[in-house]
Amino acid sequence: MRIDLHTHSTASDGTDTPAELVAAAVEAGLDVLAITDHDTTAGWVEAAEALRPGMRLVRGAELSCISPDGRGGTCTVHLLAYLYDPAADAMVRAHDRSRAERRVRLRRIAERMAADGLPIDPEALLAALPLESTAGRPHLAMALVRAGVVSTVDEAFARFLNDRGRYYVPSSRTPVLEALDLVIRAGGVSVLAHAFAYRRGPTVTADVIADLAAAGLHGVEVDHPNHDPDARGKLRGLAGELGLLITGSSDYHGTNKTVHLGQESTDPEMLDAIADKATGVEILAP
Ligand code: AMP
Ligand code: FE
Ligand code: FE
Ligand code: ZN
Numbered sequence: 001m002r003i004d005l006h007t008h009s010t011a012s013d014g015t016d017t018p019a020e021l022v023a024a025a026v027e028a029g030l031d032v033l034a035i036t037d038h039d040t041t042a043g044w045v046e047a048a049e050a051l052r053p054g055m056r057l058v059r060g061a062e063l064s065c066i067s068p069d070g071r072g073g074t075c076t077v078h079l080l081a082y083l084y085d086p087a088a089d090a091m092v093r094a095h096d097r098s099r100a101e102r103r104v105r106l107r108r109i110a111e112r113m114a115a116d117g118l119p120i121d122p123e124a125l126l127a128a129l130p131l132e133s134t135a136g137r138p139h140l141a142m143a144l145v146r147a148g149v150v151s152t153v154d155e156a157f158a159r160f161l162n163d164r165g166r167y168y169v170p171s172s173r174t175p176v177l178e179a180l181d182l183v184i185r186a187g188g189v190s191v192l193a194h195a196f197a198y199r200r201g202p203t204v205t206a207d208v209i210a211d212l213a214a215a216g217l218h219g220v221e222v223d224h225p226n227h228d229p230d231a232r233g234k235l236r237g238l239a240g241e242l243g244l245l246i247t248g249s250s251d252y253h254g255t256n257k258t259v260h261l262g263q264e265s266t267d268p269e270m271l272d273a274i275a276d277k278a279t280g281v282e283i284l285a286p
Helices: 018-027 044-049 089-115 122-127 137-146 153-161 176-185 206-214 229-242 268-277
Strands: 032-038 056-068 074-082 189-193 219-223 245-248
Touching: 018 032, 018 044, 032 044, 032 074, 044 056, 056 089, 056 176, 056 206, 074 176, 089 122, 089 137, 089 176, 122 137, 137 153, 176 189, 176 206, 189 245, 189 268, 206 229, 219 229, 229 245, 245 268
Parallel strands: 032 056, 189 219, 219 245
Antiparallel strands: 056 074, 074 189
């Protein structure tokens, strides 16, 4: 069984529409696909309508959060939320606020670039992004590619958009304990995404993950393209100690990233455990 539980569509910063994402998953031979756009459920309906025999769909999202880093400071963490009720009031409000704040933030980054003479038009960039989809740095990276400043999205991140770069503005972030509570109250299951992806920026310590587990976190993403063997080993051990579920996923973003669908996979027993714990919505079969 190939089970990929972390992917993005054009509802956030992927390049496949939700229907194209499902078609690509069928093409890649996946048995189960999760759609987990940043801070939105806008892609769920289109993805569900595109389902084909032989494939099941897990509806979810990825929430941007701020967390204690375990060293006296804070850092960004991403929380995957699965099978929650998309109409849950507090969650809808949190998604709406995140998307609104992300637009302001992306405009700010774009303005800083324009002020530096880079060929970026903040107005045009924002105008091209629908309100119900989630604005992110990859949209700006694509604009830099279109303007001929860089030749790939990766190069745009390496030169201009990474967390340590001069234009960086943090994204809208919900305190992680609040986000956990939102997921729980919406009947969802929470999995901490790419927790030890050191290359992406600062990460949390094992103690923080233990605190999150005590606060209701259900699982950790162990097999992720940005996790080296050492990170995977540490997380797997920690999950065992803390009784957390383990997932593996590609974090596919279409052509915005070089990973491919199904590059990493989740064990069927883990998916069953996720389905058992969720009370929001069910895994969809065509
Ligand atoms: P944002 O949510 O706007 O802060 O942007 C984060 C997104 O940018 C992530 O979900 C990734 O899709 C993408 N990203 C982050 N770092 C890189 C990188 N080095 N190369 C390509 N994409 C990246
Ligand atoms: Fe992304
Ligand atoms: Fe993420
Ligand atoms: Zn992601």
